Amino acid sequence: MPVTILAPKAVRVGYGANPDHSDSEDSGSDPEGDVSMGLKRAAAGRKAAASGGSGSKYEIVTPGEVITDDPQWMRGHGTYVAPATTSIISSVAGTVTRTNKLLSVRPLRARYTPEVGDLVVGRIVEVQAKRWRVDVGSTQLASLPLSAINLPGGILRKRTETDELQIRTFFAEGDLLVAEVQQLFADGGAVLHTRSLKYGKLRNGVFVAVSGMGGGGGVVRSRRQVWTLESANGGGPVDIVLGVNGYVWISKHVETPEGLVDKTSGITNIEESVSATMYSSQNDRIGPETMREIGRIRGVVTALVDNGLRVDEDMVMRGYHEAVEMAMTSGEGPEDIYLGGERGEQLAAALTAV
């Protein structure tokens, strides 16, 4: 079956009161009555929220909408107070959350806000004289100075003009890298570094962006963002990097060349042998089994995001094992890695049921 065409889902009642959705029979008798009722309900809900009562479950506010006039509330994230008034106004579209006397709005969709120490996956979009500009899914491009990368061969020295001229041999436009946020500017711009063997250029795998997820779904900060998974069906070990910014990298796990490690002794030499492939853009040989399992993991990640679930190590591992079992029992056998549409929903249902 090459295509599945579904009917649209019914509008969730009480989530977003859609005034022009008057053709649904269950919503009300006449359209005008429905609109006014919806507004009144929203107003009532807001009043209930402001006065501390627990009225409605969801309340969506839009930018510029007054949440409350009551001066007893404190403004939190996603809100502002207009000058010379006491009214708290939403600055984003999202749901209102109250913590004691603090009113904040959780955005429905948000860009990544960098924090020092975050592990991020980024893509080079611009090469400048002494630094790269990196897309990390934030409001601004992050910058990666030439002085914040490891030079090949593990040499520690001052960056010279030769390095500046050769800047594209390290990272060129389009290259993917994993890095850490080292420093933040006052305007929210981030400075990255890759001065560790864990960081650097990415190869041997696929990229998937799940950025922009506000409350609920998407990648969340957790204990481990990078781990190796022993894949099923003879796929071998697979590395997964969940960037805090919502960029995910799934690749074949490459062992450090052990022969070299044995021969040499001393920490600098290990670094040297590892960094031999640090700026390579040549993929290793990857078997079809591994590619299939990498594709399956990518499917799990997108299915999690499509169904509004969080993406972290635990969920990806459980989702992957579930997906392997689903493929075993399905008609096409373990070679079937498709997890879109209904299958993704099945997977999400199986994960949330436990």
Place this chain on the structure above:
Amino acid sequence: MASTQHVLLSPAELAYLHAALSLTPPIRPDGRAPAQFRPLVAETGILPGTNGSARICFADGTEAIVGVKAEVERTRLVDGATAGTEWKEGGSARGEGEDDDGGDKAGDSDWVELTVEIPGYRDDDAGTAFLAAMLSEALLADGAFAKRLWINRRFHWKLYLDVLLISPPLSYPLPLLSLTTHLALLATRLPRLKSEGDEDPFFDDDWAAARHLFPRSSSSTTKESARPPVTLLVMAVGNNIIFDPAKEELAVADVALAVSVAEDTTAAATTAATMDLDDAAAPAARSLRLLSIRTIDPPSRLTPPGVPNAANSAYGATTAQKQPEARTAEAEAVEGVWRAPRGGAKPLVMAALVQKVLEKGGVADEILDALDAVDLG
């Protein structure tokens, strides 16, 4: 012509994608089968002010809306001489009766106006204009569509199709726009004509009596194709043929084609001639007709090549080399290193692509079936 937007992928990613898609069977990044489309959500009749409308939405959030509006327009008489002959023909037509709709119903491609709007792109952007040209070309290719807009000798319907992509173009939007246009045209209804002959047209104001532009019941008498065309995006990597490519798949395509097909109902006679072939396989199968083929310039040709380890000066291998990129571009292919495809498409691959689309019971066939099943409201 008209390349898609430039995609920024690293050489390592491109090499991986190309390797995965070249396997038999190919492993697509989202796990689909080679001929499988992304799941769609479709509905019709969403815009009350139009004659027909449709909305299609992919799971990744790309969404398109098409509205069809019709208005009555006076047919331009070409010049004195032809006008005279037309009147003569008109006399004969009146004598023969109304149901003779053979030669005198002539359509004009001016009767259909199609505009495409893509957020973030100008109206006169080359890509947008090319998309609009491709979609209208498919509609007007056989001339049968414009004929449907004929009211009488002096008047015709002028059809305005507004194709809107309402999300940023995450992938090349051609298949999405084409499918949405197809659905909108299927849902399009025109008021029933009450007047007769060449008098000023007068319509039934009961909308319930309005007729579909493409009547659903396959009446055997109509000679025109009973369905609007669909344009499918097909690409090839190595010897694999892949339908409905996503953005990153298109970025490694060797060749990409936009193939427009329509159901061929005139084939009733021709199938009789080729009965010995078709009869055993599928007597009821529709036969598909190729309307147009356009090559899409895949963005893969603009991608930067990868640098093989042996030539990479990043770890001091060949520091003497002045311009590593320039040299490696001419070097031999190394496994695991991306090289942009060069040269034209192979004729055999092109033929296989078209063959795959037109196959009986193939992808286009099933797409049309699936679109048929959508509730037209």
